[in-house]
Amino acid sequence: MEGAQRPLELILARNFLTSVTTPAVLVDGEGTLLFYNEAAAALLGRSFEEAGQMRADEWIRAFAPVDEEGEPLELDGINLAGALKSDRPAHSEIRIRTASDGYRALEAAALPIVAAQGKASGAIIMFWTRTDNGET
Amino acid sequence: MKVKIWGARGSVPAPGPTMNRYGGNTSCVQVTFRDESQLILDAGTGIRALGLELAGAPRVAILLTHLHLDHIQGLMFFHPCFRPECEITIWGPSSPEASLEDRIARYISAPLSPVEVRELPCSVAFNDAPASEWRIGDVTVRAEAVTHRGPTLGYRITDGETTLAYIPDHEPALGSSLDDLADEWISGYDLARDVDLLIHDCQYTDAEYPAHVGWGHSALGDALKFADRVGAKRALLFHHDPLHTDEKLDAMAAEAAERWRAMGRDPETIALAREGDEIEVNAPGPAVHRAREGRSTFGTTAAPQVSTRG
Numbered sequence: 001m002e003g004a005q006r007p008l009e010l011i012l013a014r015n016f017l018t019s020v021t022t023p024a025v026l027v028d029g030e031g032t033l034l035f036y037n038e039a040a041a042a043l044l045g046r047s048f049e050e051a052g053q054m055r056a057d058e059w060i061r062a063f064a065p066v067d068e069e070g071e072p073l074e075l076d077g078i079n080l081a082g083a084l085k086s087d088r089p090a091h092s093e094i095r096i097r098t099a100s101d102g103y104r105a106l107e108a109a110a111l112p113i114v115a116a117q118g119k120a121s122g123a124i125i126m127f128w129t130r131t132d133n134g135e136t
Numbered sequence: 137m138k139v140k141i142w143g144a145r146g147s148v149p150a151p152g153p154t155m156n157r158y159g160g161n162t163s164c165v166q167v168t169f170r171d172e173s174q175l176i177l178d179a180g181t182g183i184r185a186l187g188l189e190l191a192g193a194p195r196v197a198i199l200l201t202h203l204h205l206d207h208i209q210g211l212m213f214f215h216p217c218f219r220p221e222c223e224i225t226i227w228g229p230s231s232p233e234a235s236l237e238d239r240i241a242r243y244i245s246a247p248l249s250p251v252e253v254r255e256l257p258c259s260v261a262f263n264d265a266p267a268s269e270w271r272i273g274d275v276t277v278r279a280e281a282v283t284h285r286g287p288t289l290g291y292r293i294t295d296g297e298t299t300l301a302y303i304p305d306h307e308p309a310l311g312s313s314l315d316d317l318a319d320e321w322i323s324g325y326d327l328a329r330d331v332d333l334l335i336h337d338c339q340y341t342d343a344e345y346p347a348h349v350g351w352g353h354s355a356l357g358d359a360l361k362f363a364d365r366v367g368a369k370r371a372l373l374f375h376h377d378p379l380h381t382d383e384k385l386d387a388m389a390a391e392a393a394e395r396w397r398a399m400g401r402d403p404e405t406i407a408l409a410r411e412g413d414e415i416e417v418n419a420p421g422p423a424v425h426r427a428r429e430g431r432s433t434f435g436t437t438a439a440p441q442v443s444t445r446g
Contacts, residue, residue, distance in 0.1 A: 005325040008281040014321060015311030 007121050009113050010034065016124075023127040029084060029120055031056030031075050043106075043127060045098045064097040083110035083123040093130070105130040137298045137417040138168040139333065143182020144409035146305070146339050146353065146375035147206050154381040159411025161185070162206035163304050163375060165335065169295045173273045175199060177291065177302045177335075179211040182411065187215035194221065197272055199265070199279075200228035201304055202288035203239055212244050212251070220257040227279070229287040230264035237262035265289055283307045283323040284352035292327045297419040301328040301368070304375045306337040309358040310350060314365060328366040333417045335409065336363060338373035341388060356388055360395055360406070370405040372415070 005011075010026065014035045017024045023040035027033050033054045041047045044063065054062065056075045065073045073094065075081050082090045090110045095103045110125045143161030151160035162180030169175075176183060176198045183198075187210075190196060196216050201207060216222040228236045240262065241253045253260070265279035276294040281287065282303055290303035301324075308314060308323045319325050328334050338359040340348055345355035353375065354362070363371035373392060376385055385408055393403035 004319050004329070005322065006320050008283065008323055011321055011323050012283065012311075018311055 006034070007115055009115050010122055013113055013122070013124055025125050025127075026122060027056075027084070027125065028122040031081065031084060033059040034122070040127065043098065043104065043129070044096075062097075065094045066096075066103070068093060068095075070095075080108055080110040080123070080125055083112040083125075084120060087112045087114055087120045137170070137293075137295045137300060137332075139300065139335075139413075139415040139417055140166040140168075141182075141372075141409050141411055141413040141415075142166060142186045143178075143180045143210075144374050144376055144411055144413075145180075145206075145378060146337075148378050149181045149206075149209075150376075150378035154383070157382040157410060158376055158380075158385050158408065160378075161411055162209060163201075164210060165302065167293065167300065169273070169275055171274055173275070175272065175275065175277075175293065177201070178207045178304065179214065180206050180208070181210045181213075183210035184213040184215075187213070187217075190216055191219075194223065196222060196224045198224065198226045199277070199289075199291055199302075200226060201290065201302070202229055202284065202286060203243075204286070204305070205243070207305075208240060208243055211240070212249055217256050217258050217260070220259075222258040224258050224260045225263065226260065227263045227265045227277075229279075229281070229289045231287050235262065236264055278327065280324070280327050282327070283310050285350075288352070290324050290327045292331065298417055299331040299333075300417060301331040301334045301336075301366075303327060303334070303336050305352055306362075307350070307352050307354055307358075308362050309354070310352075314358060314361045319365065322362070322365060324362070325366055328362070328368055330367045330369075332369050332419055333415065334363050334366065334368035334371045335374050336371060337375045338388070338392075338408070339375050339377045344377070356392060357395070360392060360399065363406070364396075364399050364401060370407075370417075372407055372409045372413075374409045376408070 013026050017026055017037040021039050023043045025033055025036040025040055036048050060075055067073055078092060080090045080092050082088050092108045094108055095105050098104050107128045107130055108125055110123050112120050113122045115121045142164040145160055145162050149160050149162055161182035163178040164180045164182030164186060165177040166186055167175045178201055179198055216224060244253045269276055269278045278292040279289045282290040284305045288305055293300045303324050306324055336359050337354040338356055339353035340355045342355045342357045359373055389408045392406050396406040397403045
């Protein structure tokens with residue numbers, strides 16, 4: 001039988017994200033952006049319904065994350081990718097391009113989602129906006 | 137494939153004069169296949185009476201959806217457990233915390249039980265349900281985690297061309313309306329897609345549900361939407377709330393039929409499960425035998441057939 005349904009842990013993670021006001025995105029094990037919540041939509045400047053699911057290279061291009069020195073980051077260069085590749089939590093300070101007001105400084109924390117069989121099926125990445133003095 | 141309902145109640149046994157028609161025993165369903173082999177779905181209190189009918193069975197296979205008491209309470213009173221010549225195999229959800237046997241042993245042990253699992257005279261094997269499809273005889277079984285409290289499985293069982301999905305404890309609309317979700321984001325979707333018969337949670341009325349969000353069960357409206365979304369050919373609504381009397385469940389059945397019709401579906405293909413129902417499931421659709429009532433579970437026009445129990 002052809003599988004159409006996401007794993008339950010991703011379904012529940014998406015439900016969780018819709019219920020919180022912390023900006024957060026859900027990615028699968030390949031880094032594909034599966035969903036982001038309304039708080040993240042406010043941060044990014046466009047709704048998920050408008051953006052839709054994006055492969056890793058697509059959302060990297062769309063949100064153009066840069067490091068503290070302004071250098072562009074690839075997925076492998078964001079230590080958040082470690083949440084997918086090594087099943088470890090990760091924390092980053094990054095800046096991303098928003099649709100409304102240029103770049104936004106963020107702190108991001110990634111939590112791997114590990115299924116019952118011990119296989120990482122994705123990650124939740126939550127964001128906090130940094131203030132001018134570097135505080136979130 | 138033949139399905140017999142031995143317990144359709146949820147949460148806790150609910151015997152009493154106002155519960156007699158739908159029954160008070162908790163979840164237990166017997167499935168008999170073309171080759172006469174059988175599977176038992178859950179071991180609520182309904183399994184006690186089933187065990188008396190299986191007095192001579194050399195082997196018994198039980199699929200547990202989860203280990204809440206209303207799904208395992210009958211196990212300690214299941215007659216085959218006390219026959220040394222009987223081989224029992226039990227599948228259930230895995231947990232990183234403890235083995236299936238150890239978790240079930242928390243119930244079948246002191247002070248809750250006078251016997252321990254290791255003291256059962258039968259030969260019993262406990263297996264984690266595999267992550268991929270597996271075969272039991274000629275039957276294919278698939279288990280998937282579904283939205284409920286704690287590790288909980290639903291099952292899809294295929295015998296030849298005929299498929300049954302059993303998801304007795306399920307809250308697929310938790311957090312989001314089913315109307316707003318794409319198929320890929322609906323818990324249980326793959327298990328139940330295009331089945332010939334779906335047995336599904338319907339514990340609450342729509343009015344009751346808001347006070348029970350997150351308890352792991354479905355409102356009538358969500359059960360109907362889920363059954364429709366997955367394209368179930370027939371649906372049997374299950375896991376009745378212990379507070380729901382026969383009169384209340386009759387009203388829910390009438391409402392279900394009306395709403396199912398409004399969804400463009402044949403109202404004869406929706407019903408509330410009753411203890412003692414016997415349902416013959418074939419790929420084109422099941423016929424139901426209910427001798428005592430003299431009418432079909434699925435609608436009221438089918439001629440009554442022979443039944444061994446009412």
